[in-house]
Amino acid sequence: MSDLRTEAPITRRQALATAGAALTLALGACSGAPASETPGEGPTVSDRPSGEGEAPEAEPVDPLTQQVEAALAKMSLEEKVWQLFVVRPEAVTGVSVQTAAGEATRKALAERPVGGICYFGANLTDTDQTRKMLSNTRDYAKEINGLPIFLCVDEEGGTVTRIAGNSAFGVDDMGDMCDIGATGDTDKAYDAAAYIGQYLTYLGFNVDFAPDADIANNPDGTMGQRSFGATADVVAPMVAAQVRGFTDAGILCSAKHFPGIGGAVGDSHDQSIYSDKTLDEIREEELRPFEAAIEEDVPFVMVGHLSMPEVTGDDDPASISSELVTDVLRKELGYEGIVITDSFEMGAATSALDTAGLAVAAIDAGVDMVLMPADLVAAHQGVVDAVGSGELTEARIDESVTRVLRVKLGRLG
Structure with a gap:
């Protein structure tokens, strides 16, 4: 067992230096002198009489789009649909608690090439074990389909830690x-995110489901410790700073839980949660931290499982609501990145529909990735069958897979 402090000495500003050095190397590798013109191969545009033989200027081709x-x-339809799921490692391999990735993991990923895996405290023993497990999983996934895999964790700090809560890793909470x-100091928010991102990146993670963008404006709510505060004026700049911190540390992050569950009564892990606010009311407060995150290219x-009947006209959770995902998040806020649900193992989700129905409804609503369905195989097959029946179109699947x-x-490269 090794101490992460020993393996990778950490300062809160080190993430910037590390990211900067990596960027310099990347830019140097990609740079090169432009090819020179070969004289005598024909007249240049300036040599031709005006308007003669001039081809219209071609649109620049985006290499990433290509x-x-x-x-x-x-990709086959089945392969595309696998990319829309982020699951616990056990959902792929079938073991009771996974703490290693070997040949069984390789075979399981070949059968179920999911878009991402989310790890919890039970999966993470110490630095060496975690680095080896994540490295092997990353290599297997790339070998199978040529694509990076999202290796995810919930590491917010405080009450939500999978790494800092384990003394074997030797990092600060x-x-x-x-x-x-x-404190009102956004530099502290930035430093916390950069520090967390730096040690997660060292371990091999590439996605952290943080920062929390909820506004804890209900004293009876459950988000008081996880939220930065009770008003958008406090929370929004903190969220923006954390997105910058995570990004500078080289890790992808996620603003959560849209459209903002900090004012809800109850815990979505166990039961449905509601808000009676109108769309105009959440525009004034709850949506602002998400707007701040979007401006930082989160x-x-x-998307959480909050029911907002005054917005949607029904009791469906936000995670399967086209009014909130497509109309508000996509169209009104202009978000073009990946929309992922909160865990579909939660009571607030499972009380709405069965496993397959939830996955289909989420994608139909505009969601790109489904997090931890209660039954991965049933959820995958449900989406494939929905395309076959015409309930979903393959073009809709392609839209989300393209974002992923x-x-x-x-x-991730």
Whole structure:
């Protein structure tokens, strides 16, 4: 067992230096002198009489778009649908608690090439074990379909830690975000995110489901410690700072839980949660931290299971609501990144529909990735069957897979 402090000495500003050095190397590798013109091969445009033989100027081709389109074209419908799921490792391999990745993991990923895996405390023993497990999983996934895999964790600090809560990793817990918010100092929010991102990146993770963008404006709610504060004026700049911190540390992050569950009564892990606010009311407060995250190019937005009947006209959770996902998040806020649900193992989700129905409804609503369905095989088959029946179109699947591929190929390589 090794101490992460020993393996990778950490300062809160080190993430910037590390990211800067990596960027310099990347830019140096990609740079090169432009090819020179060969004289005598024909007249240049300036040599020709005006208007004679001039071809219209071609639109520049985006290499990433070409790469994404090529990858998408090679995928079967079943392979595309697998990319829309982020699951616990046990959902792929079938073991009771996974703490290693070997040949069984390789075979399981070949059968179920999911878009991502989310790890919890039971999966993470110490630095060496975690680095080896994640490295092997990353290599297997790339070998199987040529694509990076999202290796995810919930590491907010304070009450939500999978790494800092385990002394075997030897890292500091950044504490509850409410305490950082109370300082009013966005540099502290940035430093906490950069620090967390740096040690997660070292371990091999590439996605952290943080920061929490909820506004804890209900004293009876459950988000008081995790939220930066009780008003948008406090929370929004803190969230923006954390997105910058995670990004500078080289890890993808996710603003959560859209459209903002901090004012809800109850816990979505166990039961349905509601808000009676109108769309105009959440525009004034709850949506502002998400707008701040979007302005910082946050790669993921996680949609919670909050029911908002005054907005949607029914009791469906936000995670399967086209009014909230497509009309508000996509169209009104202009978000173009990956929309992922909160866990579909939660009571607030499972009380609405069965496993397959939830996955289909979420994608139909505009969601790109489904997090931890209660039954992965049933959820996958439900989406495939929905395309076969015409309930979903393959074009709709392609839309979400394209977003996933753009992030994977553009930001993970």
